[in-house]
Amino acid sequence: MFYRKNLPVWERTTRVVAGAAMIACGLLGLQGLPIGYLIAGTGAVAIMTGFIGFCPMCALAGRRLPSP
Known part of the structure; x- marks a missing residue:
């Protein structure tokens, strides 16, 4: 099934960067x-x-x- 994109490029970039920071904080900061x-x-x-x-x-x- 194909979905039509509903996120602009700036928000997609922000989500990737913020997601990486959340993973790092979750796994390293709160071990x-x-x-x-x-x-x-x-x-x-x-x-x-x-x-x-x-x-x-x-x-x-x-x-x-x-x-x-």
């Missing part, structure tokens, strides 16, 4: 704590949506990119 794993998992989802360019929550809210 062995459940909240650290939760933060790292959230960072992985942020990176994934940044690479794909589609965010399901933004789609539920009706967010779309302008047509070229």
